[in-house]
Amino acid sequence: MSASEELKLLFATDGSHGSAAAEAHACVLAKSLGASLTVMSVMEFPPGMDPDYAVNRLYLDDLMKEVTTKLVDLKARAVALGVSVESSLATGIPSEEVLAVARTRGADVIVVGTRGKTGLEHILLGSTAERIIRMAPCPVLTVPVKKQSVDGGPNTAESSATLKRILVAVDFSDCSLDALEYGALIAQRSNASLKLLHVLEPVSYGLDFTLPRTAQRESSKRAVMKRLSDLVSALGSAGLDSDSLISGGLPADSILEAARAQSVDMIVIGTHGRRGLSHALFGSVAESVIRRSSCPVLTVRNAKLPSSHRRVLSGQSMPINV
Numbered sequence: 001m002s003a004s005e006e007l008k009l010l011f012a013t014d015g016s017h018g019s020a021a022a023e024a025h026a027c028v029l030a031k032s033l034g035a036s037l038t039v040m041s042v043m044e045f046p047p048g049m050d051p052d053y054a055v056n057r058l059y060l061d062d063l064m065k066e067v068t069t070k071l072v073d074l075k076a077r078a079v080a081l082g083v084s085v086e087s088s089l090a091t092g093i094p095s096e097e098v099l100a101v102a103r104t105r106g107a108d109v110i111v112v113g114t115r116g117k118t119g120l121e122h123i124l125l126g127s128t129a130e131r132i133i134r135m136a137p138c139p140v141l142t143v144p145v146k147k148q149s150v151d152g153g154p155n156t157a158e159s160s161a162t163l164k165r166i167l168v169a170v171d172f173s174d175c176s177l178d179a180l181e182y183g184a185l186i187a188q189r190s191n192a193s194l195k196l197l198h199v200l201e202p203v204s205y206g207l208d209f210t211l212p213r214t215a216q217r218e219s220s221k222r223a224v225m226k227r228l229s230d231l232v233s234a235l236g237s238a239g240l241d242s243d244s245l246i247s248g249g250l251p252a253d254s255i256l257e258a259a260r261a262q263s264v265d266m267i268v269i270g271t272h273g274r275r276g277l278s279h280a281l282f283g284s285v286a287e288s289v290i291r292r293s294s295c296p297v298l299t300v301r302n303a304k305l306p307s308s309h310r311r312v313l314s315g316q317s318m319p320i321n322v
Contacts, residue, residue: 032190179270
């Protein structure tokens with residue numbers, strides 16, 4: 001792969017112990033993909049406050065020293081792992097600054113933790129990670145904090161960061177197939193296996209058990225199995241190890257259960273909407289998966305694939321009426 005085709009990862013961190021797991025996964029993903037890594041921190045400074053005011057300036061100077069030290073240490077750890085890394089420091093609103101750097105540097109993936117210094121998952125996800133996911137020009141990898149990283153630091157989290165098994169949620173929509181294509185790209189470069197999951201929702205299949213309805217459900221299930229088989233065959237033709245799974249139930253619950261049962265290292269899920277995640281979708285599926293997952297979740301809204309990547313899937317987009 002030429003240098004011009006090198007993938008670019010952007011890892012946004014607050015330098016806390018809670019970000020150690022995200023750091024470990026960012027480094028593992030960068031190394032697996034042969035990607036460069038930009039590590040950035042944002043010194044949060046509310047708009048409207050005068051940075052030249054003496055007290056504010058003292059605060060910013062002290063914060064800059066602290067953040068710079070953490071960035072230098074993080075950079076050294078990444079370099080020791082064989083990752084090409086540079087750092088960036090910004091002042092402002094975290095989500096806005098991260099998105100600005102992602103666009104300016106042409107990031108292919110943004111990596112963020114879902115819990116920071118406060119430990120308040122709801123607040124962080126709602127104010128920072130969620131906005132990044134909604135507006136990002138590329139896929140976003142959200143990494144939950146690991147309990148052992150709170151006491152063990154980055155090295156402890158590093159030992160648990162692997163990328164061998166990837167679960168991709170597939171409903172045959174364009175966005176889910178884009179997510180699968182991106183999952184295939186990661187699997188190709190990291191030698192990971194792919195597990196394709198399709199969820200048969202109870203609401204879609206009804207609760208009546210009349211023969212006509214039962215026949216329709218069985219016909220739809222056979223169609224799903226055929227589509228999954230075609231996808232697995234296409235992935236196999238590209239040299240990828242993959243298989244499929246059909247589950248019944250609520251999408252988020254089924255995705256999380258499959259991830260636990262299969263002991264996957266990453267969940268990949270597509271997101272709808274030209275302007276980002278609609279509130280309904282984010283609230284009902286993607287957000288629930290991100291909040292409750294014990295492994296990293298890659299949300300793909302804009303599948304920014306390198307020009308050298310040969311698409312594994314073609315002509316596969318065709319919804320199944322169920």
